[in-house]
Amino acid sequence: MLTGKQKRFLRSEAHHLDPIFQVGKGGVSGTMLRQIEEALEARELLKVSILQNNDDDKHDVANQLAEGTSAELVQLIGHTVVLYKPSVNNKRIELPRAK
Structure with a gap:
């Protein structure tokens, strides 16, 4: 579990990244999750874009991605x-260290 300070740090690191x-x-x-896992192993931090034609709630998609990987x-x-x-x-x- 990340602390608020760690999340702020990661958000600043991710700012310049493209999805x-x-x-x-x-x-x-499942294929997408495996590919994202491989990319996370190589990069540690990445962005995923949810397209407008996706019918699922964006919060559900974000949670599926996080849990699946x-x-x-x-x-x-x-x-x-x-x-x-x-x-x-x-x-x-x-x-940054968690206190």
């Missing part, structure tokens, strides 16, 4: 989801 995945009409699929939901702003999962092999992001 690399899109959730469309088909919703969240075992990642932390950092932020849902508009139709963009920010996910964080510490990498096992490619650790790059050093989070």
Whole structure:
């Protein structure tokens, strides 16, 4: 579980990133979750865009993505989801210490 300070730090790190995945009409699929897990292992922090043609609630989609990839939901702003999962092999992001 991330603290508020850690989430703020991750939001600032994610600000300049572009979404690399899109959730469309088909919703969240198992294949998509595997691809996002692989990308999280390589990058640790990424954005996912929820397209307008997706009929599901954006909060449900964000939670499905976070739970399906075992990642932390950092932020849902508009139709963009920010996910964080510490990498096992490619650790790059050093989070501020929780008090």
